[in-house]
Amino acid sequence: MGKSADKIRFAAVGDLHVNKDAAGTLRAFFAQAASDVDALLLCGDLTDYGTAEEAKVLVDELALVKVPVVAVLGNHDYESGTPEVVVDALTHAGVKVLDGEAVEIEGVGIAGAKGFAGGFGRGSLGAWGEPAIKMFVQEALNEAMKLESALAKLRTRRKIALLHYSPIAGTVEGEPVDIFPFLGSSRLEEPLLRYPVDAIFHGHAHRGTMEGKTISGVPVYNVAKPLLARSRPNEPPFRLYEIPRQ
Numbered sequence: 001m002g003k004s005a006d007k008i009r010f011a012a013v014g015d016l017h018v019n020k021d022a023a024g025t026l027r028a029f030f031a032q033a034a035s036d037v038d039a040l041l042l043c044g045d046l047t048d049y050g051t052a053e054e055a056k057v058l059v060d061e062l063a064l065v066k067v068p069v070v071a072v073l074g075n076h077d078y079e080s081g082t083p084e085v086v087v088d089a090l091t092h093a094g095v096k097v098l099d100g101e102a103v104e105i106e107g108v109g110i111a112g113a114k115g116f117a118g119g120f121g122r123g124s125l126g127a128w129g130e131p132a133i134k135m136f137v138q139e140a141l142n143e144a145m146k147l148e149s150a151l152a153k154l155r156t157r158r159k160i161a162l163l164h165y166s167p168i169a170g171t172v173e174g175e176p177v178d179i180f181p182f183l184g185s186s187r188l189e190e191p192l193l194r195y196p197v198d199a200i201f202h203g204h205a206h207r208g209t210m211e212g213k214t215i216s217g218v219p220v221y222n223v224a225k226p227l228l229a230r231s232r233p234n235e236p237p238f239r240l241y242e243i244p245r246q
Helices: 027-034 052-061 083-092 131-153 177-182 186-194 225-231
Strands: 007-013 039-043 069-072 101-105 108-112 158-162 199-202 211-213 219-222 239-244
Touching: 007 027, 007 158, 027 039, 039 158, 039 199, 052 083, 069 108, 069 158, 101 131, 108 131, 131 158, 131 186, 199 239
Parallel strands: 007 039, 039 069, 108 158, 158 199, 199 219
Antiparallel strands: 007 239, 101 108, 211 219
């Protein structure tokens, strides 16, 4: 089919959970996802435990991808306490890892941050009580500020936000209600209301809902690979998104 002359195409997926035994299992998937698109977007939990060994496997699996790759990390990429080894491996392979930064692809601005938990709406955890609670809430605020900083840097007409945690409850519905507070935070939605984008992509909620909208009506896509594979068994587990070229 080839790249489109009148549309900019992105393929988005998260929650790959690459482990040391994944060598050779994702190359065809990445080749298919990157075929006929302008960029590949990765929404965190790229590795299972965030080790250097897993990061090397991931980079090797991405080796045949010839389009730009933009990524954010997820909570699993922090599990070993050394997320920098995942970032370094990806960066050396040419992947742009966003953590409060922005990048432009084919005239489309992409702002990215990992995000964090804390709950949604009236169920959001407040910074009151023990120091540990205040630290937890502050982490959510810090991630929201990272996202806002990235969004503020964009000067393009068309914009995309890349996260791991969800900014809305709508795309985590399907998960047990008890764990909603650990799947995202409304605090991530606030900067997206101040700095509007065309679309938002996240992962993390493997049993969530594929699509939702912010308060302002912006589409939010949950692109967790396990969710896409289960919800669309006859389609490849990534989301294609198109923006008209101006």
